[in-house]
Amino acid sequence: MSLIRKTAAELGALIASGEVSAVEVAQAHLDRIAEVDPQINAFLHVAADSALAQARAVDERRAAGEPLGPLAGVPIAHKDVFTTKDMPTTAGSKILEGYRPPYDATVTARLREAGLVILGKTNLDEFAMGSSTENSAYGPTRNPWDLSRIPGGSSGGSSAAVAAYQAPLSTGTDTGGSIRQPAAVTGIVGMKPTYGGSSRYGLIAFASSLDTPGPFARNVLDAALLHEAFSGHDSMDSTSIHEPVPPVVEAARRADVAGLRVGVVKEFGGEGYQPGVLARFREAVDLLESLGAKVVEVSCPSFGYALPAYYLIAPSECSSNLARFDGMRYGLRVGDDGTRSAEEVMALTRAAGFGPEVKRRIMLGTYALSSGYYDAYYGSAQKVRTLIARDFEAAFHQVDVLVSPTTPTTAFPIGERADDPMAMYLADLCTIPANLSGNAAISVPCGLADEDGLPVGLQIMAPVLGDDRCYRVGAAVEKALEDRWGGPLLKEAPSL
Amino acid sequence: MTTTQSVMPYDEALERFEPVLGLETHVELGTESKMFCGCSTAFGAPPNTHVCPVCLALPGALPVANDKAIESTIRIGLALNCTIAEWCRFARKNYFYPDMPKNYQISQYDEPLCSNGYLDVEVNGETVRIEIERVHLEEDTGKSTHVGGATGRIHGADYSIVDYNRAGIPLVEIVTKPIPGTDRLAPEVARAYVTELREVMRTLGVSDVRMEEGSLRCDVNVSLMPRGSAEWGTRTETKNVNSLRSVERAVRGEIERQAAILADGGKIVQETRHFHEDTGATTSGRSKEEAQDYRYFPEPDLLPIAPSPEWIAELRGELPELPGARRKRLQAEWGVSELDMAAMHNAGAIDLVEATVEAGVPAADARKWWMGELARRANESGRALAELPITPGQIARVVELVSSGALNDKLARQVLEGVLAGEGSPDEVVEARGLRIVNDEGELSSIIDQVLSANADAADKVRAGKIAAAGALVGGVMKASRGKADAARARELILEKLGVSE
Numbered sequence: 001m002s003l004i005r006k007t008a009a010e011l012g013a014l015i016a017s018g019e020v021s022a023v024e025v026a027q028a029h030l031d032r033i034a035e036v037d038p039q040i041n042a043f044l045h046v047a048a049d050s051a052l053a054q055a056r057a058v059d060e061r062r063a064a065g066e067p068l069g070p071l072a073g074v075p076i077a078h079k080d081v082f083t084t085k086d087m088p089t090t091a092g093s094k095i096l097e098g099y100r101p102p103y104d105a106t107v108t109a110r111l112r113e114a115g116l117v118i119l120g121k122t123n124l125d126e127f128a129m130g131s132s133t134e135n136s137a138y139g140p141t142r143n144p145w146d147l148s149r150i151p152g153g154s155s156g157g158s159s160a161a162v163a164a165y166q167a168p169l170s171t172g173t174d175t176g177g178s179i180r181q182p183a184a185v186t187g188i189v190g191m192k193p194t195y196g197g198s199s200r201y202g203l204i205a206f207a208s209s210l211d212t213p214g215p216f217a218r219n220v221l222d223a224a225l226l227h228e229a230f231s232g233h234d235s236m237d238s239t240s241i242h243e244p245v246p247p248v249v250e251a252a253r254r255a256d257v258a259g260l261r262v263g264v265v266k267e268f269g270g271e272g273y274q275p276g277v278l279a280r281f282r283e284a285v286d287l288l289e290s291l292g293a294k295v296v297e298v299s300c301p302s303f304g305y306a307l308p309a310y311y312l313i314a315p316s317e318c319s320s321n322l323a324r325f326d327g328m329r330y331g332l333r334v335g336d337d338g339t340r341s342a343e344e345v346m347a348l349t350r351a352a353g354f355g356p357e358v359k360r361r362i363m364l365g366t367y368a369l370s371s372g373y374y375d376a377y378y379g380s381a382q383k384v385r386t387l388i389a390r391d392f393e394a395a396f397h398q399v400d401v402l403v404s405p406t407t408p409t410t411a412f413p414i415g416e417r418a419d420d421p422m423a424m425y426l427a428d429l430c431t432i433p434a435n436l437s438g439n440a441a442i443s444v445p446c447g448l449a450d451e452d453g454l455p456v457g458l459q460i461m462a463p464v465l466g467d468d469r470c471y472r473v474g475a476a477v478e479k480a481l482e483d484r485w486g487g488p489l490l491k492e493a494p495s496l
Numbered sequence: 497m498t499t500t501q502s503v504m505p506y507d508e509a510l511e512r513f514e515p516v517l518g519l520e521t522h523v524e525l526g527t528e529s530k531m532f533c534g535c536s537t538a539f540g541a542p543p544n545t546h547v548c549p550v551c552l553a554l555p556g557a558l559p560v561a562n563d564k565a566i567e568s569t570i571r572i573g574l575a576l577n578c579t580i581a582e583w584c585r586f587a588r589k590n591y592f593y594p595d596m597p598k599n600y601q602i603s604q605y606d607e608p609l610c611s612n613g614y615l616d617v618e619v620n621g622e623t624v625r626i627e628i629e630r631v632h633l634e635e636d637t638g639k640s641t642h643v644g645g646a647t648g649r650i651h652g653a654d655y656s657i658v659d660y661n662r663a664g665i666p667l668v669e670i671v672t673k674p675i676p677g678t679d680r681l682a683p684e685v686a687r688a689y690v691t692e693l694r695e696v697m698r699t700l701g702v703s704d705v706r707m708e709e710g711s712l713r714c715d716v717n718v719s720l721m722p723r724g725s726a727e728w729g730t731r732t733e734t735k736n737v738n739s740l741r742s743v744e745r746a747v748r749g750e751i752e753r754q755a756a757i758l759a760d761g762g763k764i765v766q767e768t769r770h771f772h773e774d775t776g777a778t779t780s781g782r783s784k785e786e787a788q789d790y791r792y793f794p795e796p797d798l799l800p801i802a803p804s805p806e807w808i809a810e811l812r813g814e815l816p817e818l819p820g821a822r823r824k825r826l827q828a829e830w831g832v833s834e835l836d837m838a839a840m841h842n843a844g845a846i847d848l849v850e851a852t853v854e855a856g857v858p859a860a861d862a863r864k865w866w867m868g869e870l871a872r873r874a875n876e877s878g879r880a881l882a883e884l885p886i887t888p889g890q891i892a893r894v895v896e897l898v899s900s901g902a903l904n905d906k907l908a909r910q911v912l913e914g915v916l917a918g919e920g921s922p923d924e925v926v927e928a929r930g931l932r933i934v935n936d937e938g939e940l941s942s943i944i945d946q947v948l949s950a951n952a953d954a955a956d957k958v959r960a961g962k963i964a965a966a967g968a969l970v971g972g973v974m975k976a977s978r979g980k981a982d983a984a985r986a987r988e989l990i991l992e993k994l995g996v997s998e
Binding site for chain 1: 549552553554555556557558559560561588590592594597598599600655656658789791792793796797798799
């Protein structure tokens with residue numbers, strides 16, 4: 001089997017044992033990128049030289065007899081919203097075109113410490129705002145299952161890169177579903193850790209109270225290994241949790257659900273959901289029951305308000321977070337011809353540098369925070385947030401995990417929702433509640449929709465710091481389904 | 497400034513109107529590192545050398561709150577008799593300005609760390625209680641310099657440069673409640689408040705409070721209402737008031753300016769005004785209509801501040817003696833009046849007198865020397881008392897020489913003059929100038945004999961019982977001895993020689 005088809009765990013073992021070199025593994029993936037990325041457009045920047053250098057360093061460490069971690073030498077694609085001091089960091093925006101940060105994000109630094117080989121930076125919706133990667137200033141990324149369709153977003157470059165075998169692992173960030181939704185529509189695994197479980201330092205902020213770095217992989221165990229590699233407390237992020245990383249790898253290996261109580265969220269399903277998505281979801285629930293889980297229906301009445309609350313909180317925070325992009329210190333600067341004031345240069349720079357969706361959200365948030373409207377909008381949204389957290393709390397008194405479809409539909413065609421923001425926002429309907437409450441949630445593949453033959457994701461939500469439960473249930477579902485399918489779902493994807 | 501504005505003379509303004517004051521003071525804390533990053537807060541470094549991704553607001557950087565700054569703010573709140581919040585948050589104040597890297601300032605909005613306190617200040621020997629609305633913690637901005645143009649202000653400048661060294665230095669904002677009832681003393685009250693606040697900060701050791709370096713800055717709010725009115729007038733906020741004298745001038749100037757407008761039937765515009773140190777005038781800044789909507793919201797990058805009651809109690813217990821309490825204690829110990837104490841306070845003499853007393857000098861003597869001879873000399877040379885090149889220990893030595901009879905007051909003044917002139921220690925000056933008192937009885941006796949024979953008339957009067965005439969004879973002895981005689985002993989000997997007794 002070619003190196004690019006192997007799992008991260010397998011590659012790590014092969015490299016550690018010396019059966020293959022990290023350089024060979026890196027080269028195989030760089031070759032794959034050169035071969036398919038012109039069609040996919042997953043990468044904004046490919047760092048071939050530094051990737052090979054990192055791989056060589058791992059090989060040298062092995063040769064010197066140093067112990068290697070489980071992911072040392074394994075290639076990874078890194079979402080271009082994390083700062084990297086040796087590569088450009090654009091957040092998918094023209095306003096940061098060519099920007100080279102002087103420091104590494106904590107996640108970046110931990111990838112390097114774990115010996116992961118960073119192949120390059122992946123495409124995303126500008127500043128992680130979107131559900132399709134169509135909002136990137138550098139062109140859309142395409143879904144490897146169907147090049148005319150979106151790979152999800154905002155971490156669409158990262159999902160597509162893993163689904164197209166350009167990398168076994170990638171990083172993402174999840175603010176309203178930006179890891180789980182792309183994972184679902186590309187048939188891979190994507191995990192949003194508990195908020196504060198992974199560091200935001202060096203993650204270019206969209207919505208500070210929601211942004212959560214997390215892993216993508218083609219299977220649950222690989223995702224858990226990556227999760228463990230970059231998570232944990234960081235003194236540079238005040239919202240980082242002072243707790244050990246939950247035992248995610250152990251849970252992924254355990255992969256059993258016997259006796260576990262599983263709650264099906266009553267509010268997610270019905271109108272607006274694609275029949276094929278609901279069919280695969282119900283089969284997954286039945287499967288869990290057949291594996292020994294106790295399945296009950298759970299009502300979370302406030303979840304219906306999650307989407308509008310999210311579209312007040314996230315834009316409010318983004319309107320402030322993105323204020324720093326003003327052309328004064330870094331990035332694009334427009335109109336500085338010696339005749340204009342600093343305010344005018346700032347305004348021209350922002351007008352030219354931000355795309356339409358970013359501007360829409362900045363305006364929305366500016367309005368929601370303005371004097372006289374704050375209580376009605378931002379204030380009410382925060383109350384909804386509290387209610388959602390209470391719904392989760394009540395639910396987790398009854399059950400160990402909650403499940404739902406990850407997305408209401410499979411991957412939609414590029415351009416279909418580009419002019420209809422509301423339709424686009426609905427893609428995150430099921431994923432947003434876990435962001436508002438800070439819970440852990442994962443998406444694992446649960447089959448293909450009958451109508452279009454495209455992947456469907458199962459979302460598993462766990463309490464705060466219950467990340468291991470997501471992996472345990474996800475791995476059990478994965479194992480049972482792969483037994484049924486005779487291999488991973490991705491085997492069904494058309495070859496590129 | 498070319499703007500001319502009509503003013504009403506202060507006395508007339510106060511006959512017609514009553515002022516209401518308000519003061520907002522910003523104090524840069526003297527922490528080692530900035531509020532939200534590890535950069536140094538040292539003043540005067542080359543531009544943009546004390547910066548990092550956090551205080552430059554590079555993409556992805558996050559703030560981490562400086563615990564020491566939070567502690568200092570709580571100590572300030574306790575010193576100002578405030579309630580300390582059990583739980584409060586930072587908030588973002590959003591506005592665009594090139595010297596603010598994030599284009600929002602991390603500050604506090606409706607949940608200040610400290611609230612509802614007071615500070616007692618003394619004006620002309622009377623205590624005035626200034627109510628404190630709130631004390632909160634925020635970060636400073638960078639510093640813009642506008643190059644070219646006539647005014648040094650942004651309008652008309654060719655270009656501007658920004659130094660971010662100051663960006664992110666912890667800043668405590670202390671806001672008073674409105675201060676009515678100060679009447680004619682409004683300027684003095686404002687100055688006394690800022691002076692007292694500065695001393696509290698110094699005593700706490702939380703800031704170097706150097707107004708000239710901007711580590712203590714003051715915004716002055718003033719409104720006027722017609723005498724007898726119950727309704728306060730529209731206020732203006734004068735910014736950039738950066739010396740104690742300017743605080744006083746700004747209040748006075750604004751009273752005079754507003755009175756002229758109101759007397760003319762005009763209306764005061766609610767606005768910020770800029771104070772100009774050179775002229776003492778203020779010019780119009782931003783009006784309320786142009787005021788920004790700061791879109792405050794809780795800072796999501798930082799955790800709430802939740803100081804435990806135990807910690808607050810510990811900090812309260814460790815507070816040093818505060819300036820007001822110390823003055824009361826010293827006043828009682830020294831047995832001086834409120835007015836004398838106020839005079840010492842205003843002259844900056846309290847520390848010096850206290851140190852002199854500690855060196856063994858009776859309080860009355862210590863006060864006499866510092867507030868008399870030395871205050872006069874400081875005044876003459878335009879220096880502060882503490883800047884005189886003489887130490888409390890040297891004063892103590894001089895006083896010791898006087899009480900042992902080796903010097904009299906006149907000689908002692910000469911010794912001080914010598915010390916101030918850099919001639920050495922008191923003993924060295926006595927030696928070099930030959931200032932020891934004449935207490936050789938033989939020498940004194942012969943001087944007296946000369947004086948008596950030269951002033952036979954006066955001597956006769958004394959003999960005849962007009963003892964008061966002896967004063968002139970003593971004066972003659974002092975003159976003949978060039979001040980070195982012991983006047984009391986000379987008087988005794990004169991009376992003895994003339995055969996009279998008192």
